[in-house]
Amino acid sequence: MKKIRFTFLFVIAALAISAVLVFVSGRWYLSQPIQGESATPLLLDFRGGESARTVTAKVTEHFQGGHPLVSYRISQVFADIDHLQAGLYEIHGQQSWFDIWKVLSQGREKTFTVTLVEGLTFNQWLAQLKEQPYLVSKSSDLNDSELKQTLGIKEPAIEGVLLPETYSYRAYTTDISILKQAYLSMQTVLSEAWEQRSDRCPVDSPYELLILASIIEKETGLADERPLVASVFANRLEIGMRLQSDPTTIYGIEDFDGNLTRAHLREKTAYNTYRINGLPPTPIAMPGKASIEAAANPVRSPYYYFVADKSGGHVFSETLEEHQQAVRRYQLNQE
Template sequence: MIKKLFILLMVVSVTAAGAFFYVTGEVDDYLDQPFAIDNEQIFTIEPGSSFNRVLSQFTAQGWVNENQFQPLVRRLYPELTQIRAGTFRLLPEQSLREALSFLIQGREHQFSITFVEGTRFDEWREALASDEYLEQTITELSEEEIAQKLGSEHLKLEGLMLAETYNYTLGSTDLDILKRAHNKLNEALSSEWNEKQSGLPLKSPYEALILASIIEKETAVESERERVASVFVNRLNKRMRLQTDPTVIYGMGDKYQGRIGKKGLRTPTPYNTYTIYGLPPTPIAMPGRASIEAALNPEDSNYLYFVASGKGGHVFSKNLKDHNTAVRAYLREIRSQK
């Protein structure tokens, strides 16, 4: 009798163990299935969503196959159920188990928006407005109203944002990005102003920002920035007009159609540095930190002129005769390329 009971218990134990391993294997197969997606997917878990609700959403999207043992995930792998609200990125071939582990960590997907050095505030507004993941709050606001929300003492925002890449999570607003860019610009400008060369013809950090924006528009060659800065600083010290085309173009606004022409150079505007002395009243673009640094730490030179070489850089001259020679060489180079 005891022997039969022992055998029965062994059979039950073996059957139970077999059933357990079978069920565990089925649950593991369910968890290890890859997402059926071709491209990355952005997935948002709303606050208060349950674990089963998230699995149901995955199934409804057709990303994972349903399994009758799905309800047992909570019992066998309770550590996988502690998901957090947020917006996450799901990748092709990522398994359900890997995705759940990532959701538990709560590291939300970072979106990004990049602003290129030398772009203008109206271009920033367009980029922000076209970003589908940003909450739009400034679409109907004027530039002056935005400036007030940023706490800026300047009502024209040109140049007052630092051009770089900004990461953000879902729920961020366009104004949030502008605030961060504005604060980073102020931090960079303050830091560089404190380390500036002595004897510069710049009365304030804002004037340095104006000069930095001109440098940004004049050259994209990293090694030239300090030399370009020196030309403008030398001309300011000698009370010479800056005579820089990007300021003329900025002052022309919508009238600029790809060519300045003699009329454009002669038509006075607050930004036409062919007709005014000194700096224009505001920056003409959003500068990067390198241009701010160059404006406040120019190369020590006697250069007063520069012109494009036609080969990607510029030719710098110390007198008008050499400059005119360089201009003629540039025109020959351009004609030879046609």
């Protein structure tokens, strides 16, 4: 009788130890990397309403070629799927199953970024946004008037009133959301620049500041030149001299083919600053913060002219004669 009891207890103990070992080994397995750092990440689009088995099957299929038994057993451990948040998640091979479930349960969705570059036009931005992954295009469903109303824009045009910046978004965000962020960000930057403008600032309103900043943005990409370019335009506006800016003229040409001709310069349009006095009616591109600050605080200089020197910068001149010499040297290759 004692021998039977001993055998029974031994079996119970063995089963208990086996259960503990299975539990421990299972926990150990679930805490190990699924595959490794070299594995291609998986974009797991979890929309909710899926079972734990479906989620684990997608992961095992991607990283381990699909093992239904493994997937089933893991899904039993993580059977409580209700608390997982819907979204797009990036799963890496060096993550464990515990890591994956933590990511899903905490809603740590993959984020994307889009950099809207200064100096581009609004239409160029829209084309760029359409190419962004997992970004839903809604702006294309609206005309300019409807889009302005949706974004809350009170200025005459959308051009120039959105701040160039890098914006983050999650999957299935709309481009409208990003454009709203860009508009609000520009309002903040513009307000600060206007409040901190110097007495050299040649314009009468924040919107005119944007227009001038957009011209500066298109004229130079060099940080140390922006205040000088701003000074040239400030000097010209102060004495009533026309701005004579090629980028403004180009903006007013429909279907511009890249060749600015004398005929273009003679044509009177709202944006041809060779033919109109003062500023064009709207910005001609999206100005960055640096160009806005340069427009608000142009340096004092004796310059009224500048010409590209073909090395990425410009040569600045005080007089028309000096400017014409610079044009002959750098544009016409005449010494």
